[in-house]
Amino acid sequence: MAFWVEQAGWFSSIQDLGRTGYEHLGLPAGGVMDPFACRVANRLVGNEDSAAVLEFSGAGPLLWADAPALLALCGGGFTLYVDGMEMPLWTAVRVRGGQRVECRPSPAGFWGVLAISGGWDVPPVLGSRSTFLKAGVGGFQGRLLHSGDWLFSVREGWVPEERAGAMLPASLRPEYSLEALIRVVLGPQRAWFGEDGERQFLSATFQVGVQSDRLGYRLTGASVTRRSGEILSEGMPRGAVQVPPDGNPIVMMADHPTTGGYPKIAGVICADWGRVAQLRPGEGRVRFEAVTVDQAHQIYRELMARLNAIEQENLSFWMRG
Amino acid sequence: MSSMFPDWIQPCGDTSLLVILGEGISVSINRRVHALAKGLRERQIAGLGECVPGYATLRVDYDPLVTSLDDLIRSIQSVLESSYDENLLPAREVVLPVHYGGEDGPDLPFVAQHTGLSEDEVIRRHTAGVYPVLMMGFLPGFPYLGGMDESLATPRLETPRQRVPAGSVGIAGKQTGVYPLESPGGWRIIGRTHLTLFDASKEPPFLLQPGDVVRFVAVEG
Numbered sequence: 122m123a124f125w126v127e128q129a130g131w132f133s134s135i136q137d138l139g140r141t142g143y144e145h146l147g148l149p150a151g152g153v154m155d156p157f158a159c160r161v162a163n164r165l166v167g168n169e170d171s172a173a174v175l176e177f178s179g180a181g182p183l184l185w186a187d188a189p190a191l192l193a194l195c196g197g198g199f200t201l202y203v204d205g206m207e208m209p210l211w212t213a214v215r216v217r218g219g220q221r222v223e224c225r226p227s228p229a230g231f232w233g234v235l236a237i238s239g240g241w242d243v244p245p246v247l248g249s250r251s252t253f254l255k256a257g258v259g260g261f262q263g264r265l266l267h268s269g270d271w272l273f274s275v276r277e278g279w280v281p282e283e284r285a286g287a288m289l290p291a292s293l294r295p296e297y298s299l300e301a302l303i304r305v306v307l308g309p310q311r312a313w314f315g316e317d318g319e320r321q322f323l324s325a326t327f328q329v330g331v332q333s334d335r336l337g338y339r340l341t342g343a344s345v346t347r348r349s350g351e352i353l354s355e356g357m358p359r360g361a362v363q364v365p366p367d368g369n370p371i372v373m374m375a376d377h378p379t380t381g382g383y384p385k386i387a388g389v390i391c392a393d394w395g396r397v398a399q400l401r402p403g404e405g406r407v408r409f410e411a412v413t414v415d416q417a418h419q420i421y422r423e424l425m426a427r428l429n430a431i432e433q434e435n436l437s438f439w440m441r442g
Numbered sequence: 443m444s445s446m447f448p449d450w451i452q453p454c455g456d457t458s459l460l461v462i463l464g465e466g467i468s469v470s471i472n473r474r475v476h477a478l479a480k481g482l483r484e485r486q487i488a489g490l491g492e493c494v495p496g497y498a499t500l501r502v503d504y505d506p507l508v509t510s511l512d513d514l515i516r517s518i519q520s521v522l523e524s525s526y527d528e529n530l531l532p533a534r535e536v537v538l539p540v541h542y543g544g545e546d547g548p549d550l551p552f553v554a555q556h557t558g559l560s561e562d563e564v565i566r567r568h569t570a571g572v573y574p575v576l577m578m579g580f581l582p583g584f585p586y587l588g589g590m591d592e593s594l595a596t597p598r599l600e601t602p603r604q605r606v607p608a609g610s611v612g613i614a615g616k617q618t619g620v621y622p623l624e625s626p627g628g629w630r631i632i633g634r635t636h637l638t639l640f641d642a643s644k645e646p647p648f649l650l651q652p653g654d655v656v657r658f659v660a661v662e663g
Contacts, residue, residue, distance in 0.1 A: 144492040144503075145479065146648045147622075148582035148640075246642050256582050256623055258642045309452030309460040353467065354579060354586065356494030356501025358458035379494055380579025388455025391506075417456030418506040425507060 172240030181224025197230010344368030583640030
């Protein structure tokens with residue numbers, strides 16, 4: 122079930138749901154930028170949610186299949202072509218040996234994930250297959266994919282035929298657009314911003330700056346008033362919105378530093394981590410809306426319940442064989 | 443029903459809490475941070491995620507599908523009220539051999555000039571210190587060390603270097619630290635250790651952990 126990489130794309134790396142248990146030692150969890158897309162893609166092809174996927178942005182990979190497999194392209198920014206034929210997204214697609222698999226850029230969204238039946242096979246490092254580029258850890262030899270690389274599935278030769286054609290119903294797919302309303306929980310440093318700072322933060326439309334990457338998304342075009350100075354360095358989770366002295370917020374993404382010294386005005390709720398990631402740097406715009414922690418947990422439960430819909434919607438399809 | 447936060451526990455998004463145990467850099471507050479992290483891990487609370495120490499705070503991550511927020515807050519309160527004892531934490535001592543000056547420590551002359559000390563005296567005072575690892579972050583394996591002799595304080599470089607080699611020992615303001623990886627950086631580099639602070643392929647991958655105590659010993663290059 123090998124795949125030969127003819128073109129790697131611009132920023133293609135192996136990722137999974139992240140590396141847990143090392144953040145107190147300074148190693149970020151990392152993992153996919155859009156966790157919901159990763160979970161869906163894996164379920165469609167019969168994997169655990171945490172199996173490794175290929176993630177890319179900007180320009181997608183061009184692969185040659187050496188043997189049959191199920192593939193699913195989820196997330197944003199790309200369309201799947203097999204031997205030049207457009208294939209449906211959020212759907213398990215069967216490919217045969219000798220076929221050309223291409224992920225071509227499309228306008229909505231920014232990060233694509235490609236899952237394969239069995240999961241992409243790279244050695245787990247510290248419990249995860251995610252690539253952490255800054256330290257050259259994990260993934261495909263600690264680096265981005267290059268043309269000429271060979272990729273394999275963990276389960277060579279495994280094709281769960283009954284899942285071919287399985288899909289996430291269109292009504293349950295995330296909508297990626299150039300502007301998003303992102304939900305946050307305010308805090309923990311509310312006193313640093315006061316009512317004025319919070320009002321500015323919740324009423325402004327920010328642009329996603331071009332200097333955004335897997336570590337953080339830098340927001341420009343509006344600023345937030347804050348006290349001067351720094352806080353003592355402290356733990357900083359994914360989704361935290363730091364505000365440096367210039368008032369332009371930074372949203373912490375998958376490979377963010379585990380600690381930071383700028384005050385945090387809010388944290389993006391985990392259901393929206395992927396929705397922020399899918400805003401295109403240089404083009405995307407974002408506004409924020411405050412929710413309570415309890416509301417955020419309810420939103421997350423509803424999002425995770427969509428995953429179960431994959432099994433329910435496709436059950437009759439699979440039983441027909 | 444809405445979750446209630448005491449004012450010393452703040453939400454940080456919907457999967458993390460910040461437990462605030464004090465303000466300022468103090469070894470005694472910091473030891474309570476490490477003791478709370480240890481106490482929470484030992485309770486094996488379902489859905490408990492990362493416990494990341496800061497100087498005076500602990501970041502506690504949780505899985506909201508598994509952990510009830512109210513239960514987690516009660517567990518934190520219970521660990522703080524119970525038998526947890528900061529003195530029970532073993533302070534492991536790790537000795538880092540350092541070659542000071544020369545190519546390994548290009549800023550040693552500047553630090554000597556800035557502090558008005560001789561280079562030998564900078565080395566003597568730097569190796570005389572006992573440095574608790576108060577927290578880790580910035581890079582994998584990077585220790586934030588307390589306890590530097592304040593007479594060694596030197597401001598950062600005005601323009602950071604593009605490349606600081608792994609193992610470089612530096613001073614930034616009143617802090618001292620060691621770069622675990624080659625990285626851009628603005629600290630004044632006074633020496634270098636050959637020990638590896640982080641290598642994912644080694645067991646254990648990290649030389650240091652929060653709560654350790656570091657000493658530096660001068661060696662010939």
